[in-house]
Amino acid sequence: MKIAVCVKQIPDPAEEGSLDDATKTLKREGKLILDDSDAYGVEMALQLADSAGGEVVLVSMAPNGETNGLRTALAMGAESAILVSDPALQGTDALGTAKVLAAALKTASPDLILTATESTDGYTGTVPEQIAELLEWPSVTFAKSITIDGDKVKVERQTEVGYDEVECPTPCVVSVTAGVVEPRYPSFKGIMAAKSKPLEEKTIADLGIDASQIGWEGARQEIVDVAEVPAREAGEVITDEGDAHEKIVDFLKEMKVV
Amino acid sequence: MQFEITSDQKLFADTFRSLLEAKCSSDDVRKSWEEGAPIENLWHEISEMGALSIFASEADGGLGLSEVEMALLMEEAGRAALPEPFLEHTVAVSILASILSPSLGNSNSTKKSGDKIIKNQIAELPEIFEKAISEEIILSPTNINSEYVAYGNRADFFLLAHRPDHFHLLEKDAVTLHTQKSIDEPRNPTKVEYDPSKETAVGGDPALAFNRGAVGAAAICLGTAQKLLDTTVEYVKERKQFGTSVGTQQAVKHHLANVAISIEHARPNVYAAAWHLACRDDLNAGEVAGEVDKAVSSAKALASDAANLAAKQALQCHGAIAYTIENDLNFWMKQAWVAANSWGNSAFHLNRISNSL
Numbered sequence: 001m002k003i004a005v006c007v008k009q010i011p012d013p014a015e016e017g018s019l020d021d022a023t024k025t026l027k028r029e030g031k032l033i034l035d036d037s038d039a040y041g042v043e044m045a046l047q048l049a050d051s052a053g054g055e056v057v058l059v060s061m062a063p064n065g066e067t068n069g070l071r072t073a074l075a076m077g078a079e080s081a082i083l084v085s086d087p088a089l090q091g092t093d094a095l096g097t098a099k100v101l102a103a104a105l106k107t108a109s110p111d112l113i114l115t116a117t118e119s120t121d122g123y124t125g126t127v128p129e130q131i132a133e134l135l136e137w138p139s140v141t142f143a144k145s146i147t148i149d150g151d152k153v154k155v156e157r158q159t160e161v162g163y164d165e166v167e168c169p170t171p172c173v174v175s176v177t178a179g180v181v182e183p184r185y186p187s188f189k190g191i192m193a194a195k196s197k198p199l200e201e202k203t204i205a206d207l208g209i210d211a212s213q214i215g216w217e218g219a220r221q222e223i224v225d226v227a228e229v230p231a232r233e234a235g236e237v238i239t240d241e242g243d244a245h246e247k248i249v250d251f252l253k254e255m256k257v258v
Numbered sequence: 259m260q261f262e263i264t265s266d267q268k269l270f271a272d273t274f275r276s277l278l279e280a281k282c283s284s285d286d287v288r289k290s291w292e293e294g295a296p297i298e299n300l301w302h303e304i305s306e307m308g309a310l311s312i313f314a315s316e317a318d319g320g321l322g323l324s325e326v327e328m329a330l331l332m333e334e335a336g337r338a339a340l341p342e343p344f345l346e347h348t349v350a351v352s353i354l355a356s357i358l359s360p361s362l363g364n365s366n367s368t369k370k371s372g373d374k375i376i377k378n379q380i381a382e383l384p385e386i387f388e389k390a391i392s393e394e395i396i397l398s399p400t401n402i403n404s405e406y407v408a409y410g411n412r413a414d415f416f417l418l419a420h421r422p423d424h425f426h427l428l429e430k431d432a433v434t435l436h437t438q439k440s441i442d443e444p445r446n447p448t449k450v451e452y453d454p455s456k457e458t459a460v461g462g463d464p465a466l467a468f469n470r471g472a473v474g475a476a477a478i479c480l481g482t483a484q485k486l487l488d489t490t491v492e493y494v495k496e497r498k499q500f501g502t503s504v505g506t507q508q509a510v511k512h513h514l515a516n517v518a519i520s521i522e523h524a525r526p527n528v529y530a531a532a533w534h535l536a537c538r539d540d541l542n543a544g545e546v547a548g549e550v551d552k553a554v555s556s557a558k559a560l561a562s563d564a565a566n567l568a569a570k571q572a573l574q575c576h577g578a579i580a581y582t583i584e585n586d587l588n589f590w591m592k593q594a595w596v597a598a599n600s601w602g603n604s605a606f607h608l609n610r611i612s613n614s615l
Contacts, residue, residue: 068265075269185277188308188321191269 001054001148001170003045004110005078006101006131007038009062009069010121017121023091023216024223026121032062034069037116039076039183041176044146045114046077046184052148054111055079059104061097063089067199074194075186082108086203091216094122098130100214103207105131112153113173117142132173139173140166144180263330263529271330277303278338284586290341291443291589296412301342305393309344313352314391315359324536325470329477329528336481336597339589341444343398343409345474347390350397350417352470353425353462354387380427380460386415399425400450401471402464403602410435410448418450419464426458442596468601469535469554475601476528476554476561480521482594483561483568487517489587490572504575513571520567524560531557548614555607562598562607569594 009032011017018027034042045056058073058081065085074081084104092100105113113135118125132139144163145156148170157164158177168174186194204211212218238244252258263271286297304310312327314320321327328348335344380386389395398413400406402422407413416433417425434451452458491514494505504510534541534553541549569591573580580587598604 071265072269075273185303185307186269186273187306188270188273188312188323191266191273192321195266 001049001052001112002057002108002110003049003054003112003114004057004059004105004108005038005041005045005073006105006113006115006127007042007058007060007069007073008035008116008119008121009033009060009066010035010119013120019226024226025091028064032066032069034072035116035120037118037120037178038073040178040181041114041116042073042076042078043181043183044143044176047181048112048146048148057082057108057110059084059101059108061085061089061092061100061104063087065201070199071191071194072186074197074199075190076184077190078197080198080200082200082202084202084204084207086205088204088211088215091219092214093219093221094124094126095130095220096214096218098127098134100204100207100209101127102131102134103209104202105135107202107207111170112148113137113171114146115173115175117175117177128173128175135171135173137172138168139175140168141175142177143174144177146174146176263326267327267330270327271334274307274309274331275334275337277307278334278340282338282340284339284589287339287341287589288586294443296342301393301396304342304344305391310347310351310393311391313348313355314387315355318355318359318391319388320355320391325473325532326529326536328470329473329532332474332477333481333484333528336478336483336593337485339482339485339593343396343412345471345478346398346408346413347396349467349471349474350399350415351387351390353399353417353467354383354390354397354460356466357460357462358384358387380458383427383460386427390415399467399471401468401601403468403606404600405449406438406447407450408445408447408600410437410450411446416450416452417460417462417467418452418454419467420454420459422464425460425462425464425467426452426454427460428452428458432458440596441592443592445596466535466538469550472554472558472601472607473528473531473535475597476524476531476558478597479558479561479565479594480525480528482590482597483517483521483524483564486565486568486572486587486590486594487514487521489590490514490517490575494575510575513575517564517568517571520560520564524557524564527553527557527560552611552614555602555610558602559604559607559611562604565594565598566604 011026011028011030012033020027049056056078058070058078060070061084067083070081070083082104084100115128129139140155140157142158143155144158147154152167152169153172153174155166155168155174157166204214238247281300281303282297290297308321309331311320312323316322332345390397395414396412397415397417398407398409399417400419402419407416414430416428418428420426436449438447440447494510495503497504531553534550538550572587573591576587579585
């Protein structure tokens with residue numbers, strides 16, 4: 001089985017990010033790293049490939065040819081990677097991203113596509129389903145567990161109250177909930193081996209994508225304004241006059257905690 | 259010429275740091291100290307990552323890396339206050355690697371003196387080596403300048419520098435251990451009583467092993483000092499007196515600036531010493547013989563001073579709270595004091611430089 005994992009390379013969240021004044025989007029000039037939320041998909045794919053046999057291929061896009069995050073995922077154990085890199089990708093919105101990834105995924109011919117539920121720097125949470133729609137494949141969201149059973153996958157799909165058991169024929173797209181597996185640390189041997197693993201770079205022209213569909217020109221989303229999060233209001237200070245406990249209980253009742 | 263740390267070396271260090279941040283938190287370190295037991299599963303995870311086999315050749319299942327990578331990993335070990343015999347085991351593995359594959363490790367001083375290469379009698383040496391790089395056994399070495407083995411309570415085998423020219427390898431059942439208390443509690447410095455014989459002699463190069471240990475300890479000093487500085491900078495920003503953060507006062511920030519200068523001065527020297535060791539064959543063969551020892555001693559002297567200064571100023575800037583066992587700072591201060599004095603303290607290394615001039 002060939003499992004493709006969509007991975008995003010993002011600015012390191014440990015470093016203070018900044019927004020471009022003109023476009024109101026996150027500046028991505030420095031080193032990019034593998035999005036933590038994608039590490040769960042990579043781990044899930046590696047476990048599936050270990051148990052069911054097969055290979056894991058990574059698919060990503062970046063305007064500037066950055067490969068650092070992909071190297072990390074290759075060091076974890078993925079066999080190969082496809083990076084769509086093109087200056088025209090600058091400013092691409094969620095649907096444009098899905099179009100590019102779907103086109104790149106087609107070239108890999110996977111049996112199963114795994115994604116995160118959403119990226120840490122974008123949080124639109126729409127790309128996995130858009131990819132499925134563009135490929136005309138079925139899609140399952142919020143997977144906490146996946147098993148491969150012949151030509152279908154069995155998925156435990158996380159819900160607010162527990163989980164649903166879902167079956168879905170392959171090929172399909174499954175988005176993986178963060179935190180459901182523990183991503184492995186790349187071994188030093190894996191880091192050394194990652195250098196020689198195939199990493200294929202493609203442009204949008206290679207994928208036959210019209211430049212007007214992507215980038216700033218093709219974006220249907222526009223960031224109109226960015227504002228500071230309002231400062232938290234000071235809490236209420238209760239001076240105990242013998243009834244403080246009652247006020248606290250009333251507050252908790254109001255919050256529907258008790 | 260490549261002067262910077264390579265992207266792979268950076269990724270080794272970053273990955274090791276991620277592991278230690280997740281599995282060797284200050285809570286884990288505290289539990290290990292209080293219970294006198296290793297952090298559960300940590301040694302296994304370190305081994306799985308490949309960090310125990312950096313000095314083993316790729317043919318032997320290792321990574322064939324050098325002292326430069328060792329220094330980067332030890333810096334992270336210091337930053338995490340890793341309560342494991344990581345440096346000691348790594349140095350011991352490097353000794354065995356050089357005995358089994360002489361081209362990997364023996365320094366020129368040994369090569370010049372054919373009588374110092376001892377034909378070892380221990381047939382199980384390859385098996386012991388294989389177990390050591392796959393976490394099954396822990397090795398601890400003495401160094402030529404100390405009677406004590408660190409983490410003696412954890413070692414399965416001891417590599418004992420009997421004379422300056424070779425080591426003896428003995429299993430723990432074949433020696434008598436006299437363990438002392440250390441302020442860095444997990445270290446358990448141990449005096450090893452043993453009977454050296456032809457059968458236990460394995461060769462190796464104690465001078466080279468000492469230099470590796472000194473560079474490793476210098477890197478631990480760096481990581482420890484950086485952690486102490488980072489923690490203290492955060493603290494003096496938060497702690498307020500007279501309506502302002504104490505860190506805004508010159509009397510505080512100048513202390514911490516001096517620590518930062520001291521670390522930044524030591525760090526390139528430590529990396530340079532590691533590089534000198536990695537290139538020792540070329541350097542010793544040229545016009546710069548003796549430069550390796552000088553580079554190592556410069557690094558350890560500067561890093562020891564940085565660690566001691568960082569511990570002193572961290573304590574000063576935290577105030578009395580830092581003296582308490584309840585404050586996590588004590589793990590790093592104690593590690594700083596001990597690492598600064600292990601594998602030769604600042605005075606020892608300055609003296610070694612002085613003697614070489």
